[in-house]
């Protein structure tokens with residue numbers, strides 16, 4: 082991360098959801114390198130504990146770990162209770178945890194889709210609603226919401242997932258404008274395909290991930306965008322051009338093209 086951005090959260094506390102893998106882990110590493118103190122959360126505590134030990138040894142920062150399954154609607158309040166109990170004032174909330182579910186809508190289980198909506202959308206709203214009041218009160222604070230380029234369009238065979246990311250994107254852009262006058266910055270980070278555990282979790286075909294970016298690159302773009310006061314940032318020039326060109330074409334055409342690319346029967 083460039084020197085301009087590395088010091089923005091130095092000595093301040095950041096909560097990072099989904100810090101056990103992929104983009105969340107890369108965000109945690111870059112924040113730690115900039116001197117931020119971290120609260121890492123996800124379900125896999127072993128990974129979080131190891132990351133916490135590594136980052137505190139390498140960067141001399143304080144790191145706390147709190148295991149939480151965001152499928153549980155109570156989890157966001159438990160995360161807040163943990164940080165409040167430790168007297169932690171959260172300057173940066175990173176809503177990163179999320180997952181996809183690939184396939185025909187009638188073949189993905191209803192429970193899986195509802196869990197996805199809970200983790201990708203409801204937990205984002207809950208955590209934001211829980212942490213933003215203190216930020217507004219003190220007149221500063223930052224929120225990064227990891228959306229996706231999938232949030233700009235329909236993505237057949239990833240329909241519910243793309244809809245959750247559209248929610249994240251529109252929610253982030255809306256509250257960025259609302260909270261600006263209170264000194265609170267909000268940015269939607271929109272990655273394209275990124276090499277993480279996402280593909281395996283979503284059971285998505287390899288071909289979609291051929292031109293994937295690294296999690297480190299995506300994390301840097303997100304933190305830079307937030308530090309620069311952007312309300313939305315797309316990682317990767319190609320992804321940015323793709324989103325821009327989609328605005329010019331009929332929506333049904335875009336959905337059809339995406340459907341051709343994503344169709345499960347092709348390999």
Ligand SMILES: NC(=O)c1ccc[n+]([C@@H]2O[C@H](COP(=O)([O-])OP(=O)(O)OC[C@H]3O[C@@H](n4cnc5c(N)ncnc54)[C@H](OP(=O)(O)O)[C@@H]3O)[C@@H](O)[C@H]2O)c1
Nearest residue numbers: 099101102103104123124125151179229274275277278279
């Ligand atoms: N990879 C991509 O191509 C891509 C593209 C655009 C946007 N994104 C977005 O980037 C974000 C991070 O995904 P990633 O690519 O880094 O995937 P990843 O490597 O699979 O990481 C997902 C993270 O979310 C956590 N998580 C998943 N379910 C959870 C739950 N029920 N409760 C708490 N934490 C949970 C996981 O931790 P545990 O399993 O330990 O709980 C993990 O730390 C997601 O919001 C995703 O939608 C990814």
